[in-house]
Amino acid sequence: xxxxxxxxxxxxxxxxxxxxxxxxxxxxxxxxxxxxxxxxxxxxxxxxxxxxxxxxxxxxxxxxxxxxxxxxxxxxxxxxxxxxxxxxxxxxxxxxxxxxxxxxxxxxxxxxxxxxxxxxxxxxxxxxxxxxxxxxxxxxxxxxxxxxxxxx
Amino acid sequence: xxxxxxxxxxxxxxxxxxxxxxxxxxxxxxxxxxxxxxxxxxxxxxxxxxxxxxxxxxxxxxxxxxxxxxxxxxxxxxxxxxxxxxxxxxxxxxxxxxxxxxxxxxxxxxxxxxxxxxxxxxxxxxxxxxxxxxxxxxxxxxxxxxxxxxxxxxxxxxxxxxxxxxxxxxxxxxxxxxxxxxxxxxxxxxxxxxxxxxxxxxxxxxxxxxxxxxxxxxxxxxxxxxxxxxxxxxxxxxxxxxxxxxxxxxxxxxxxxxxxxxxxxxxxxxxxxxxxxxxxxxxxxxxxxxxxxxxxxxxxxxxxxxxxxxxxxxxxxxxxxxxxxxxxxxxxxxxxxxxxxxxxxxxxxxxxxxxxxxxxxxxxxxxxxxxxxxxxxxxxxxxxxxxxxxxxxxxxxxxxxxxxxxxxxxxxxxxxxxxxxxxxxxxxxxxxxxxxxxxxxxxxxxxxxxxxxxxxxxxxxxxxxxxxxxxxxxxxxxxxxxxxxxxxxxxxxxxxxxxxxxxxxxxxxxxxxxxxxxxxxxxxxxxxxxxxxxxxxxxxxxxxxxxxxxxxxxxxxxxxxxxxxxxxxxxxxxxxxxxxxxxxxxxxxxxxxxxxxxxxxxxxxxxxxxxxxxxxxxxxxxxxxxxxxxxxxxxxxxxxxxxxxxxxxxxxxxxxxxxxxxxxxxxxxxxxxxxxxxxxxxxxxxxxxxxxxxxxxxxxxxxxxxxxxxxxxxxxxxxxxxxxxxxxxxxxxxxxxxxxxxxxxxxxxxxxxxxxxxxxxxxxxxxxxxx
Numbered sequence: 001x002x003x004x005x006x007x008x009x010x011x012x013x014x015x016x017x018x019x020x021x022x023x024x025x026x027x028x029x030x031x032x033x034x035x036x037x038x039x040x041x042x043x044x045x046x047x048x049x050x051x052x053x054x055x056x057x058x059x060x061x062x063x064x065x066x067x068x069x070x071x072x073x074x075x076x077x078x079x080x081x082x083x084x085x086x087x088x089x090x091x092x093x094x095x096x097x098x099x100x101x102x103x104x105x106x107x108x109x110x111x112x113x114x115x116x117x118x119x120x121x122x123x124x125x126x127x128x129x130x131x132x133x134x135x136x137x138x139x140x141x142x143x144x145x146x147x148x149x150x151x152x
Numbered sequence: 153x154x155x156x157x158x159x160x161x162x163x164x165x166x167x168x169x170x171x172x173x174x175x176x177x178x179x180x181x182x183x184x185x186x187x188x189x190x191x192x193x194x195x196x197x198x199x200x201x202x203x204x205x206x207x208x209x210x211x212x213x214x215x216x217x218x219x220x221x222x223x224x225x226x227x228x229x230x231x232x233x234x235x236x237x238x239x240x241x242x243x244x245x246x247x248x249x250x251x252x253x254x255x256x257x258x259x260x261x262x263x264x265x266x267x268x269x270x271x272x273x274x275x276x277x278x279x280x281x282x283x284x285x286x287x288x289x290x291x292x293x294x295x296x297x298x299x300x301x302x303x304x305x306x307x308x309x310x311x312x313x314x315x316x317x318x319x320x321x322x323x324x325x326x327x328x329x330x331x332x333x334x335x336x337x338x339x340x341x342x343x344x345x346x347x348x349x350x351x352x353x354x355x356x357x358x359x360x361x362x363x364x365x366x367x368x369x370x371x372x373x374x375x376x377x378x379x380x381x382x383x384x385x386x387x388x389x390x391x392x393x394x395x396x397x398x399x400x401x402x403x404x405x406x407x408x409x410x411x412x413x414x415x416x417x418x419x420x421x422x423x424x425x426x427x428x429x430x431x432x433x434x435x436x437x438x439x440x441x442x443x444x445x446x447x448x449x450x451x452x453x454x455x456x457x458x459x460x461x462x463x464x465x466x467x468x469x470x471x472x473x474x475x476x477x478x479x480x481x482x483x484x485x486x487x488x489x490x491x492x493x494x495x496x497x498x499x500x501x502x503x504x505x506x507x508x509x510x511x512x513x514x515x516x517x518x519x520x521x522x523x524x525x526x527x528x529x530x531x532x533x534x535x536x537x538x539x540x541x542x543x544x545x546x547x548x549x550x551x552x553x554x555x556x557x558x559x560x561x562x563x564x565x566x567x568x569x570x571x572x573x574x575x576x577x578x579x580x581x582x583x584x585x586x587x588x589x590x591x592x593x594x595x596x597x598x599x600x601x602x603x604x605x606x607x608x609x610x611x612x613x614x615x616x617x618x619x620x621x622x623x624x625x626x627x628x629x630x631x632x633x634x635x636x637x638x639x640x641x642x643x644x645x646x647x648x649x650x651x652x653x654x655x656x657x658x659x660x661x662x663x664x665x666x667x668x669x670x671x672x673x674x675x676x677x678x679x680x681x682x683x684x685x686x687x688x689x690x691x692x693x694x695x696x697x698x699x700x701x702x703x704x705x706x707x708x709x710x711x712x713x714x715x716x717x718x719x720x721x722x723x724x725x726x727x728x729x730x731x732x733x734x735x736x737x738x739x740x741x742x743x744x745x746x747x748x749x750x751x752x753x754x755x756x757x758x759x760x761x762x763x764x765x766x767x768x769x770x771x772x773x774x775x776x777x778x779x780x781x782x783x784x785x786x787x788x789x790x791x792x793x794x795x796x797x798x799x800x801x802x803x804x805x806x807x808x809x810x811x812x813x814x815x816x817x818x819x820x821x822x823x824x825x826x827x828x829x830x831x832x833x834x835x836x837x838x839x840x841x842x843x844x845x846x847x848x849x850x851x852x853x854x855x856x857x858x859x860x861x862x863x864x865x866x867x868x869x870x871x872x873x874x875x876x877x878x879x880x881x882x883x884x885x886x887x888x889x890x891x892x893x894x895x896x897x898x899x900x901x902x903x904x905x906x907x908x909x910x911x912x913x914x915x916x917x918x919x920x921x922x923x
Binding site: 085 | 549550552553618619621622623624627692693694695696697698
């Protein structure tokens with residue numbers, strides 16, 4: 001009888017807990033995950049270089065910052081290699097439908113360490129709740145933009 | 153009638169019953185008339201040697217089979233200085249076994265078929281015991297009674313890896329000869345060998361023998377790096393044979409052999425920048441080969457009035473180690489140490505009818521084997537190798553963007569560890585029926601062969617690296633790869649032949665399927681891991697060079713190669729003319745080969761090599777051999793022609809269709825003459841011998857851009873005989889012909905090995921007969 005009472009109590013508590021979690025709606029936050037899109041780099045000679053199907057991962061690193069990692073990206077046609085570039089410490093603020101991102105004087109990491117020659121400046125953009133991302137920035141002296149959508 | 157018709161044909165293959173009629177003493181010259189085979193009648197040396205009868209004791213072969221065969225007896229073995237399997241090269245038409253590298257590298261090419269590494273194209277049997285590992289094929293001959301080379305696929309009876317033929321060696325039996333045999337020899341390059349053997353027969357049904365030999369040589373080629381000879385060698389061998397004839401027609405024949413080799417070897421010279429000459433042999437790291445082998449085989453045979461049963465059980469142990477400066481240059485690039493520890497067991501049961509009066513003869517057999525090879529093959533990359541083979545590749549892409557920055561590796565050398573465990577087993581069931589119809593003999597055989605091979609591999613490398621632009625400290629990088637691969641093959645191997653006998657010989661036609669097992673490309677794993685290591689480093693850096701070709705062998709599953717199959721169509725004849733003083737053989741063949749296994753060198757500065765299956769090849773040609781004897785003069789000659797080409801073979805970038813298959817000679821040629829002069833008082837006789845052997849041209853690569861033209865080598869000897877001793881003065885390559893026996897590539901550089909130069913020597917053979 002005692003065992004039955006304990007089991008009933010446990011069952012009720014589990015059921016209550018489940019109902020409680022289902023009734024709560026999570027606070028909308030920056031949409032983490034992997035995005036695929038197009039990088040466009042102003043070559044500052046009147047031409048633009050675009051690379052399609054570039055993967056970019058967004059990871060929340062604190063309540064106000066995210067980290068972006070662009071995978072296998074190149075910035076000019078002549079580049080004989082692609083590389084992974086990580087930009088940390090990007091600030092974001094939330095609105096009801098999107099997160100606004102911004103950053104300045106961020107030293108990216110690539111090729112095993114920091115890359116001061118390609119310091120990120122004038123970064124601004126947004127990540128919508130529906131999974132669209134677009135931003136622009138200067139990577140060193142090269143203006144760069146990215147526009148993509150979240151991978152499901 | 154049937155017996156009369158078979159007399160001529162079977163004169164080539166004296167059977168075991170005839171063997172029992174052998175003379176009791178080697179010195180019993182009257183006994184030589186007992187068996188007048190063409191071999192002993194044409195061999196003037198036989199009077200002072202053990203009688204030259206054909207001692208075919210194979211439970212599988214039959215004299216009536218339609219097969220191209222070259223049989224060499226004891227006297228010719230000595231006069232032509234056949235001291236190892238490779239010396240059968242050229243005297244057997246279309247058989248070429250180049251003498252290069254070390255005693256591990258017994259590459260055999262026959263009729264355009266062959267391979268440098270892994271599975272052999274020809275099976276080797278010693279006293280009916282199969283040698284499964286090609287690494288063991290090269291050992292010193294001593295007291296070999298008879299050599300028999302069966303040309304063309306023998307897979308229906310012998311199974312795997314007999315796609316080009318079978319070499320049967322028969323050692324001297326203590327029931328055939330009793331006494332002590334001593335031989336010593338000294339020659340060029342401070343070469344010495346000594347052989348001693350004792351044969352005893354305590355009673356008519358029991359005999360035993362003990363034989364041992366030792367060979368040594370300073371070598372013929374100097375390493376310019378340290379000014380020392382690089383191909384020195386020491387070899388020791390021991391054999392014990394016990395033959396016991398039991399009651400009720402049972403017999404036991406047990407052979408235990410031990411062989412130990414220590415040698416330098418690998419005198420490879422780099423081809424110079426003109427492509428026509430070579431640089432001196434010059435490498436900074438040592439090259440050597442050590443091998444210990446033990447072979448134990450027991451044959452149990454029951455000979456009934458209607459049936460014969462044979463059981464052949466063997467165990468073979470191989471422990472070898474090859475040390476290579478694999479760049480063969482005087483620079484610290486990379487080295488390889490490959491050691492193998494292999495155990496192998498085989499079992500063969502053979503049943504066959506033996507009543508020759510019956511028209512229908514059958515043979516059935518059951519064969520099984522298991523071998524387990526524990527192989528370790530660490531590759532050490534040294535400073536220059538790290539810089540040129542690894543960092544140069546990686547930094548090429550980096551320098552396009554950051555010309556002043558580099559990736560560095562801290563170690564002055566690091567090891568790529570390659571460990572393999574290779575268990576292989578197989579089983580086979582075979583049958584052969586022979587139907588005698590008057591002058592016709594029709595033989596049909598089929599074999600079902602199953603083989604399962606597995607490879608467990610464990611490969612790793614560890615180093616520290618940094619990118620100068622972004623990494624102030626070195627970062628460890630560990631690359632590992634392990635896994636298991638499996639291969640299974642089912643094969644049906646038929647053979648059909650017909651022969652027609654006439655008074656002076658026979659004519660035959662045959663069609664047979666041959667099969668060479670597939671396997672694993674263990675020698676490419678250092679390349680695979682090197683490639684993976686660079687990929688891991690790039691991934692760790694987050695850098696991906698564009699347009700870098702992805703190697704087709706970048707994972708272990710791609711390192712297997714398929715079995716090779718061929719169909720051999722052949723017509724030929726054996727002829728005995730002029731009362732048997734002229735023996736002639738002729739064969740014409742056409743071989744259609746699928747998935748021919750070829751050794752290829754991956755493009756660029758690759759460090760390994762691998763077996764590749766060529767799409768399809770075909771080979772046709774002709775073989776002829778003659779043996780002529782009149783009075784005290786004997787002439788032996790052979791000629792082989794092979795036209796072996798790719799029908800379809802695409803390396804991925806190039807089609808080689810129409811090109812010649814590399815390493816296989818188009819022509820082989822051998823001619824030898826022996827003349828005996830009876831002297832009388834002080835010495836009994838003088839024996840003169842002269843031989844000329846040639847081969848070529850060879851194409852060294854699939855492109856057919858490099859070739860060795862036809863070359864020939866002159867040899868001669870003068871022997872003085874007095875009672876039981878023979879003193880010989882001999883020479884080989886007397887004209888000092890320059891020729892190459894091997895070509896290969898390492899890290900994009902071409903190398904050759906030159907053939908051995910002129911050699912002179914003297915030998916003394918003493919036979920002390922105890923009966």
